Amino acid sequence: MPLLSVRKLALLSVLTAVSLGIQLTPRPPNVEFTSLFTFLVGILYGSLIGGFFGGFVMFVNGFLSPWGFGGFMMPFQIVGMAIIGIAGGFYKRCTVGVHSAQVSVEVAVLGAFLTLLYDIITNVGVAVPPALSGVPWHIALIAAFSTGAPFSLVHIISNIALFGSGFIPLIKALQRVPGGEALWSKKELLHSQR
Amino acid sequence: MVKKRTLAFATLAILVWAALATSVLGYYYLRFQEYVDLSREYEAVTMKVDIYIHYGNETNGVWHNNTIVPLGATLLNATGLVADTQYTYWSELGAAFIDSIDGVANNVTEGKSWFWWYWETTSFKWILGEVGANQHMLHRRNIVAWTYQSYETWPPSPPS
Numbered sequence: 566m567p568l569l570s571v572r573k574l575a576l577l578s579v580l581t582a583v584s585l586g587i588q589l590t591p592r593p594p595n596v597e598f599t600s601l602f603t604f605l606v607g608i609l610y611g612s613l614i615g616g617f618f619g620g621f622v623m624f625v626n627g628f629l630s631p632w633g634f635g636g637f638m639m640p641f642q643i644v645g646m647a648i649i650g651i652a653g654g655f656y657k658r659c660t661v662g663v664h665s666a667q668v669s670v671e672v673a674v675l676g677a678f679l680t681l682l683y684d685i686i687t688n689v690g691v692a693v694p695p696a697l698s699g700v701p702w703h704i705a706l707i708a709a710f711s712t713g714a715p716f717s718l719v720h721i722i723s724n725i726a727l728f729g730s731g732f733i734p735l736i737k738a739l740q741r742v743p744g745g746e747a748l749w750s751k752k753e754l755l756h757s758q759r
Numbered sequence: 760m761v762k763k764r765t766l767a768f769a770t771l772a773i774l775v776w777a778a779l780a781t782s783v784l785g786y787y788y789l790r791f792q793e794y795v796d797l798s799r800e801y802e803a804v805t806m807k808v809d810i811y812i813h814y815g816n817e818t819n820g821v822w823h824n825n826t827i828v829p830l831g832a833t834l835l836n837a838t839g840l841v842a843d844t845q846y847t848y849w850s851e852l853g854a855a856f857i858d859s860i861d862g863v864a865n866n867v868t869e870g871k872s873w874f875w876w877y878w879e880t881t882s883f884k885w886i887l888g889e890v891g892a893n894q895h896m897l898h899r900r901n902i903v904a905w906t907y908q909s910y911e912t913w914p915p916s917p918p919s
Contacts, residue, residue: 670768671768674768674771674772674775675768675771677771677772677775678771678772678774678775681774681775681778681779685778707785708789710782710785711782711785711786711788711789712786712789713782714779714782714783714785714786715783715786717779717782718779718783721775721779
């Protein structure tokens with residue numbers, strides 16, 4: 566783990582608490598903010614911390630979720646959310662700046678893709694118990710994907726809206742906290758000079 | 760020229776759409792199969808009938824084909840499944856007579872009321888019902904009709 570300044574660590578703790586707070590609050594199924602926060606942490610702190618952040622939030626969620634104990638699903642949720650954090654770190658390396666409308670669209674598409682990936686991974690988790698009890702794997706998987714489709718639809722559409730509208734205001738606000746480093750502004754400056 | 764970056768994100772968006780559309784299709788296919796299985800399961804205790812309702816206006820009436828009703832259902836039960844019906848039960852006759860269907864009510868001043876008919880499959884004719892709708896038991900593949908028309912000319916004209 567890279568060493569973090571006190572401000573960065575404090576911000577990470579606050580983001581963890583906020584994510585967990587929202588994650589554990591009763592809400593419509595599959596409308597969540599954790600993936601957006603995880604993606605943001607990936608951008609602000611890099612892939613390693615982003616991945617760890619997402620995994621940790623889902624780990625705690627697995628025990629305290631209002632929907633009940635995660636069980637078989639928990640490892641899949643952890644992996645799925647960790648991938649979103651890792652993707653945030655990668656996106657930071659290849660972005661074109663923070664203020665453009667292009668970024669909003671890109672992040673919305675990326676949010677949709679990462680949410681789809683998360684849903685695919687967690688649907689595999691849904692298929693595990695029936696598969697272990699004797700149902701053929703392909704049947705268990707098809708059933709899991711098909712029955713989960715309405716939830717995926719809600720999840721992806723809500724995350725397109727959240728990533729598309731929430732990313733730029735949040736990253737602008739968050740980049741000021743770690744002590745004037747303004748990671749994204751620097752990045753933008755770098756790109757504008759190319 | 761379209762940038763590589765734009766193309767990459769457009770591809771990603773199409774990929775998400777394709778995957779989501781496929782899974783939604785799968786969901787509806789599963790639901791469809793469930794209903795097919797359910798209808799097969801209930802086939803032994805249900806039957807299909809065709810119900811025609813003509814509201815007495817210029818336009819054509821409405822067909823409710825392949826309406827699934829329980830075995831032993833009467834015309835009154837079946838009509839209640841496809842339309843909003845009001846009726847009066849005459850205990851001395853043991854018969855229920857329709858007062859209104861979908862808000863179109865018997866009207867004494869205009870001399871109009873609801874009549875019911877059944878399709879006679881041997882003579883290929885509509886036959887006017889002579890008992891209350893609750894007294895006419897339906898059978899598999901029966902075709903029945905309701906028409907709203909004047910009773911001042913007798914007999915009323917069959918559904919067209």
